[in-house]
Amino acid sequence: MENTDKRMAVIQAAMELIAENGFHGTPMSGIAKRAGVAAGTIYHYFESKDALIEATYALLEEQLLESIRQGYCEDSSVQERFLHIGRMLVSSFIVFPMKSRFIEQFHNSPYGVASRRERMLGKKNDLISSLFEEARQQGLIKDLPLPVIFALAFGPLLLICRDHIFGLITLDDLLIEKTVEACWNALKP
Known part of the structure; x- marks a missing residue:
């Protein structure tokens, strides 16, 4: 090897x-x-288990972002870009449930605090945070702190992915589309 x-x-x-x-x-x-x-x-x-955990998360996050970037069009409207991100996020998580479970554990642990803090306080400029800032400046979404916007946008999506993985619901394209649209609607002023 x-x-x-x-x-x-x-x-x-x-x-x-x-x-x-x-x-x-x-x-x-x-x-x-x-x-x-x-x-x-x-x-x-x-060098340590912590370093391995951080490296594992970094790789999974990059793979997730790569899947989100597939078909992502900067020229589309903010809403269309959000819907694309939501669909790709859900699709990735239900196709790769182990990755989903690891990422969820990482974000809900002390390991994820620094990463979330950078993103939520605007110190890490990324695709999604930038999209939300653009949407807020255009008055397309509620003027709420970024952590609240992330929670409204992605909290429900992560929960439905988990419920799909556990066999409580079956996500198909139509249900994914309706759920992602509902998340967008929750952000609208």
Whole structure:
């Protein structure tokens, strides 16, 4: 196995085990076993479990953003861009439930605080925060703090993804579209 393959195997194993067992229920030895590498090999790529968790999240976030960027048109209206982001977010999460569970755990843990703080306080300029700022400046959405806007926009979407993964509902294209539109409507003044 090549070095990049080993590194990716470790990240994949960490993502799966943390999604299944949580951060504290996932020892490095378990990650090594799942990845098919020696425990010491992990430390060749990551200085600590915290560094591995951060690297795993960074990779998953980048993969999610890549899927959102597919078909994203800067020239579309703010509403059309939001609807695209919402649809792609839901599609990605229901197709890759382990990634969804890891990201949700990350955001709801001390690990996610710094990332959320940067985004919510405007220190991290990203596609979604910029879109919401543009929408707010145009008067298309409520003039609320960014954390409230994120909660109204994406909180329901994350919950329906989780309910789909748990088999409580079945998301099809029409239901996804209606739900994403409802989230947009919740933002409108």
